Amino acid sequence: MTDAEAFPDSGPATAGPERLHVPIPLRWGDLDALGHVNNTSMLKLLEEARLRAFWRGDGEGEALPTAVFDMSVLESGGERATLIARQEIEYLRPVPYSQRPLDVRMWIGAMGGSSADICFEVFSPIGDAEQVLYARATAVVVLVDTASGRPIRWSAAERAAWGPYVGDPIEYRRRAAKG
DSSP states (O other): OBHHHHSGGGOSOSSSOOOEEEEEOOOGGGBOTTSBBOHHHHHHHHHHHHHHHHBOTTSOSOOOTTOOBOGGGTSTTOSEEEEEEEEEEEEOSOOBOOSSOEEEEEEEEEEOSSEEEEEEEEESOTTOSSOOEEEEEEEEEEEEETTTOOBOOOOHHHHHHHGGGBOOOOOOOOOOOOO
16 A cells, blocks of 8 residues: 555655555564563564565455565575565554554665665554554665575666655664763
8 A cells, every 4th residue: 555545635745755555463472571562573564564565475465566576586496585684673662462453654765776775664553543653664675696696686677666665764863972
């Protein structure tokens, strides 16, 4: 789902890139002893959003406009694969359990020859009176040739599909160095 689909009365985004809205349901097992989503579970939730955004899947349901990979990229024996080179998460508020899916908003913060910075903002469910921003994250994804293990360039079709979703990267809060 894109901004225009999620918020039909709001018109096009006024600043920055188009955002994908990927609904991600929570599982009871995502919670920790404090009753909120465990920090390690957040990585799995972001992975699920990334897969839904970029892989076409098995033909069930309608694929997102950014879904450019077929299942051969996920299965061993394919010619290409995506690897995570780096991940960063900034937790802003604890995520409570809800039976309604979280609203994970995604865009591309930088697009290199063979890598892309996938940006995420994790919000409370769409439909809440006021949506709460729980976390921001970036995953650096690299496309590689499975035979050589070396990076390979994104195709023109991949760049075209992702173009509307390229925007500014997330600026994380940093702690001042003690000096």
